[in-house]
Amino acid sequence: MPPAKKLAARPVPPLGKQRTPKLPTVGDTVLDNGLRVLAVRRPGVPLVELRLRVPFAAPTGKRGASHVARATLLSDTLLSGTEQRDAAQIAIDLQALGGQLSASSDADRLGFGGSVLTSGLPGFLDLLADLLTSASYPKREVEGERDRLVHELAIHRSSAGVVAREALLHRMYGDHPYGRDLPSAEDVQLVKAAQLRALHANRIVPEGSVLTLVGDLSPARATGLVAKALSGWSARGGVAPTPPAPPQGGRTALLVDRPGAVQTTIRFGGAAPSRTDPGYAAAALANLVFGGYFSSRWVSNIREDKGYTYSPHSGIDHPPAGSRLVAGADVATEVTAPALLESLYELGRIATVPVSQGELDQARRYAIGTLALSTASQAGLAGLLSQLAGAGLGVDWLRQHPAALERVTVEDVLEAGARWFAPSVLTPVLVGDTAVIEDSLRALVALETA
Amino acid sequence: MPTRAPARTTNLSYAVERGRLKNGLRVVVLPDRTSPVVAVAVYYDVGMRSEPEGRTGFAHLFEHLMFQGSASLGKTEHFTYVQGAGGVLNGSTHLDYTNYYEVLPNSATELALFLEADRMRSVALTQDNLENQVAVVQNEIRVNVQNRPYGGFPWLAMPPVLFDSFANSHDGYGSFVDLEAATLEDAESFFRRYYAPGNAVLAVAGDVDPAQVMAWVEQYFGDIPGRKVQPPPAFSEPPLTEERRAVVHDRLAPAPALAMAWRVPDPADLETYLPYVVLAEVLTDGDAARLQARLLLKDRTATSIGGYLGVMGDPLDARDPTPLMLEVHHAPEVSADTVIASIDEEIARLAHDGLDQGEVDRTVARLTARFLREVDPVLGRATHAAVFEQQRGRAELLNELPALLAAVTAEQVAAAAGTLGRDNRAVLELRPGGES
Structure with missing residues (x-):
């Protein structure tokens, strides 16, 4: 030992011929309500992956800070109740479908990400429609999530990586929304359930949003299921995109x-x-x-x-x-x-x-x-x-x-x-x-x- | 038998082909032409539990040394060949195994097999590389543990409370003193003993021709001399007979946390083990789970709850002994005992009143979906197949697991809950701030 000293080097084999990956065929449809649906058939496991992007740009200045706080709490409480289901029922329904779904937000968009057993897709889309059209932001849930968010922000900010990221973003962007990707605890404390309902009504609209589905089903069938389930999502509104933000390099x-x-x-x-x-x-x-x-x-x-x-x-x-x-x-x-x-x-x-x-x-x-x-x-x-x-x-x-x-x-x-x-x-x-x-x-x- | 919901009848049918070289190397190939990519994974049957006393962290340090060159490859060349072929790579050290893997365009299948064979045949160990990687590993520990709130909680902090033997209880990341004491002789002896072809499983998943793969495996691994391999040692410990409690202080953490652990039956017997896997999910998987419903939604005493089998969080990659772990974060104004009392109540309720088969079914539906999502990428398929083959001789478990999970009954889950007592558990509190 070590054997390396006794063994001779061997020639490294060359690469074989590479089959060029086929470009996926993407069904690309804009529904009557303005929602754009991208769908790809990808066989493999019997699951469907879902992503939904809703434009959600924050305004600049002081209003931007309160928007970030509201958007964060909104994504944390989106799954906390609708007109038809309470938080527990939403969670039970998701589980029974073999589904998982979460919402998140940043300075530009609100996003849903999830996946579901292919057999559960219709029910999954019904649940998504329910959330998009009638999320209710119950007062008790909003207050509970608000306290939890304040607690979790403190935990995040105890990490050196988060401290560095916040300092860097603020230094690069100042008061632009990109200058703060986490809300302050003070701004979060001020958020009321009614503000989340208003924000949802004004900003979570199909026009400009993109829903992507990838799984073991045809684009036509996937798009048909979406059109059927989300036809009732018809809110109007929308916003200007985030103002341009060249980051400031070269600072001390x-x-x-x-x-x-x-x-x-x-x-x-x-x-x-x-x-x-x-x-x-x-x-x-x-x-x-x-x-x-x-x-x-x-x-x-x-x-x-x-x-x-x-x-x-x-x-x-x-x-x-x-x-x-x-x-x-x-x-x-x-x-x-x-x-x-x-x-x-x-x-x-x-x-x-x-x-x-x-x-x-x-x-x-x-x-x-x-x-x-x-x-x-x-x-x-x-x-x-x-x-x-x-x-x-x-x-x-x-x-x-x-x-x-x-x-x-x-x-x-x-x-x-x-x-x-x-x-x-x-x-x-x-x-x-x-x-x-x-x-x-x-x-x-x-x-x-x- | 209760009727099964449609979501429970999920079946997978990945082809599994296997071979064994004269030197003992076991090979499993899972061909799939969906995308022109391949994953290659080598699993050595040695992990943190097998490192010698006085050498905590050695299995992981040795994993780093396996990337530092071999007879045909200089330092960092393993990386440049894989990445220069358009691939990604890594390795990781667990309690019972150490793995190395690449995911690449399938044109690089032969290259990946060559690279893995070269280091199994002839890892090059030098003093410079050893010292360099001790420094790198110390920085890994700083970034993941020492400079991080909740670093190593509970995966490093719980084992010494729950277990007694060196193998089960020591810090697998290693003390700086032990890492600095490691020598080339230690590395050579570790390699000779544990990195023999007969102690490894090679898994290949993706767009490959299995016969061609076997020919390349024979060509590159076939002349590595076989060495005597000892069967994996038994690490079992006698059951706990009274509750164990401990406290750790974390000067970086702003709020307390709590971990609880119970030893569960030997994972080798899936029929008795899988009900515990389902139980962990019934207790903690999402807002529909028992502890979330109670502590997050109803009492609002906790801010996050996790529960899983295995110290490192994978229920199906550790041998006996292994725990069911709960991890709870809570506000400073809530006492740990308040949280523990609520958890005790919920577990007792589950054990005493039982649960509907429907609750088991929906829990299994999502557990199955999560497993499917893990095995959809070729890497997840190769790694699961490798560990199933290594620890159970059955890569086919990849296809069989959904049906095995679907067979778990409400009675089994309730019975499993009944074994999570107060006198056979370990409880670890993390308190924010320095030790007073």
Whole structure:
């Protein structure tokens, strides 16, 4: 032992021929009430996946803060009662159908996500219709959920990752709705059941909403079932989309104190191109080479070479009002400054030095291959189609994006690196034990303290 | 027998083919042409329970070392080959097994088999990589436990209350002292003892030709010498005869939490075990469940409730002994004893008054749907098949589980509830703030 010393290396086998995944056939129908229904037959297990996106943009300014509080509590209490069913009955009915359903909200949309045994789909859609048209927000349930939400917000905010995210978003967006993705406890305390009923009546409307179904049934049958079940959903209203929000990169680093923390939570944020931007494919590949997957420079450097961290990662998010880059690593307190130094080095390198052709090709194959993997399950396909629809894109994107990735050159990646990844265009936030880390950080960057 | 609702007659019919190499490696192949993707998973029959005393966290540390190179692959090359083929990969360490897996476009099936074979044949262990990965694992523990409110609660904090033996009770993430004491000799001996082909199951699910898969398996794994494999040790402990209680303090947590655990029958006997799986769901699966209805909706004493079988939350991947666990978060103004008293009442009511078969049926309907959702992706299918083959010699359980769950009766669930007593449980309170 070890056997490795005695055994010879073998040649690594080449890849076989890849069958191009068939583009799913998507039934795309707008119902009389304005609801758009996307349906895909995907055999496999006898389940149907459902996603419903309802535009739910928050206004800017002070009203935005109270909207976020109301929207969060609304999604928490949507399943707490209708004219016909109380909370327990809704839960019992869902269970009996082999279904699960939850609602969530963010600064742009209200979403339903769920799945059900195929045999239970008609009953599941009836329940959904019941919720959409007659959710009642019972006073007692709203008050109970309100207390629970305040409690859970306190738990969320005790996590270093959440502290860092809130600080970063606020620094990047200020008073724009994207500047706060969790409501304050004070705003939540003020919410009344009547406000939730009004918000539901005015904003949960079929026009502009998209329902996606993926499962073991034909698009025609799925769409027919939806049309039958949701024909009574006819509320009118709707809202303007979220105002454009280019994130503010390039701001002075912010240091947030977390006394006694054994790690420093480092985040960088900045703007990024949207999926429809001609430069998106190059930015996506620059992201991968920098820190977007395990085989990236950042992971190789601060994890596999230096052991400063467990899970550095960078990624591009696409909220509709403006895409953003967020990169993060949680590093041991005593190596905070060296880890920041290496992070700035890798960001500077992707921004100023061409990547190798090998790094580019590797990232490209990863991006194309994992896009195909993400469509290979019912839940994966439903989530992706729903997200694309939210961005105004169709299933064709699953062909167009790989083709765009194929065309990206080393020069394109350098240009994307300089534009989106340069340390000078990013806003850093660090959450850690200030008493231990502040002095050494000041040797590297200017700092503001929170 | 009561009549079955339509939702309960769910059947799966994945083809399962299997083989065994002369060196003892067991292979299961689940071909499915729906999408041109494949999942490859290797399960070694060794987990946290088997690590030696003085080496807590070693099984997990060793998992990291398996990614650090082998005879044909330099450090990080395992990642670059898989990701450069458009695939994703990972590994994880559990109580009774350690797994490694890839999901890739099916053009990379041969590559994935080669990569898994190379490290089974010839993992390369070096002092630099060992020290580097000790530092990485320490950062993993910092981010998941030490710098996180409720970190490790209750999966790391409950076992020492519920169990006595080193195997069952120690911290499987490991102490920093033990991790730093790990040597290359430890790693070599661990590899020799537990990473033999005869101690592993290889599962392949997705768009593949089973005969071609078996040919590649023979080509790449066939010349790994067989080594003697010891059967998995019995970790059983005598039943508890009085309640055990403990308190942990969490300086990062803003509010208290509570965990309760009871040892349940040996999972090897599914007929006596599955009623406990259903019981955990009857108690805690959604607002229609007994404890949610009582504590969340009626009393409003709790803010969240979870319940599951197995310390790590998967009911079907752990051997004996294993617990039914409840995890409750509650407001500081509610005492733990208030919460416990309500839970006791609900369990007693269930045991005494029983429940309708309808309540069992709807609980099983969702449990089944959740299982289907797990096995729809090729990875979920490969991992379930691998653990079923490894621990039960029966990958086909993948197809059979829905019918086995549907056969659970209300009487069995009530009887299971009757065994969750006060004198055979462990109770762990988490209190916010430092120790006073």
